[in-house]
Amino acid sequence: MSGLRARQKADRHRRIIEAAAELFREAGYEGAKIEAIAAQAEVSVGTIYNYYENKGDILGAIVSLEVNEVLNAGQGVVARPPANVGDALDTLIGIYIEHSLHYLSKEMWRQAMAISTQLPDSPFGQAYTALDRALTEQIRALIARLQALGLVRQDIDGAALGELIFNNMNMMFIEFVKRDAAKIAELRAAIRRQNRILVAAIAV
Amino acid sequence: MSGLRARQKADRHRRIIEAAAELFREAGYEGAKIEAIAAQAEVSVGTIYNYYENKGDILGAIVSLEVNEVLNAGQGVVARPPANVGDALDTLIGIYIEHSLHYLSKEMWRQAMAISTQLPDSPFGQAYTALDRALTEQIRALIARLQALGLVRQDIDGAALGELIFNNMNMMFIEFVKRDAAKIAELRAAIRRQNRILVAAIAV
């Protein structure tokens, strides 16, 4: 077991993802034809569909890499948050947003988001939902941490609050990727302004 | 002017929309082939593309009808809101949500949302963004009304708050249409729970 076949499989997966990532960056999602990805990965079209259900799933694999990195980076903030509710939220959200365009262009994000709502039951659709949930959980964890530190009122419904903060941030991010002209600094400022209302309500 | 040509044009528009609405309902968005819509509307494929840029725009026209109805219904609540902040929000949001599946199935919503993020600059993409903005404005108007009635604190940032409430509701709605099993009552309850945090913070 784990012989030639498994090695070749892993290798082909990698080659397909690398080829797709390069072509998506260069030509955009729509512009990257499956035939071109297949050629670049030195694999046939049929083989790509043996590995991924559809073109969207290939993008999905790339998105997952990105979001998992972000989740890792976020853990540091949850572990040692700034000693101020507003700053703590801003720092965590800042990590999410600043990382977001590292590997993925806005166009790639748009496609990924579209696919995840269009086909919520495809492998990628489910993975994307899981990633959203993981981000929500991380924000909830931060709130719990702040409550433990006595910075947030104990009687606050942390689960609902975490969801509220995530949902708002996510929607703002969606609008952000929809407008090519939108700038990261503006996005962060707008979210800060919105969260200020919440911070006033929950800070001790 | 407004002679035969204009009448035929309006008639064809109507026939295409009616045919599409019926087929979308019956066969789903993907399942409704353009050729079938053309046949049902007694029009050629080319003519459809003369009226709509792409398949998504046809769905977009149907979505617009739906959302505009919702906006109208919402006006009544803004004009005479319940004399309690929580109830006022719940009533307005209730109107949005209860109407939402009147003409559109969850699958149609998923497609519509996907297209609007995928092609934000297409006619439908822009229209959808405008509809979102109109809904946000209506929530802001409600908040302003509640402030005028002395039910919401004057020092609250109504613009940011309205956006926050809309964004959260919209994201919850997106998750709702992604899960076929999700029920309207659960959605409303979850949003109420989230808004409770805000209500506590802003009510006089």
Next chain:
DNA sequence: CACAAAAACAGAATTGACTCAATTTTAGAA
């Protein structure tokens, strides 16, 4: 070392959205 079953691959064929050049219809002037 065969060999049969299972797994993976290849690429031709299918499918369906969208385009475009040719044709038909309408408006309005003479």
Next chain:
DNA sequence: TTCTAAAATTGAGTCAATTCTGTTTTTGTG
């Protein structure tokens, strides 16, 4: 009424994602 330009319609053709079927490769067994 007749004619011409503009507007609209048509449907066959194009393009690219996805499917399908026959072939090749790998594995494990005798």
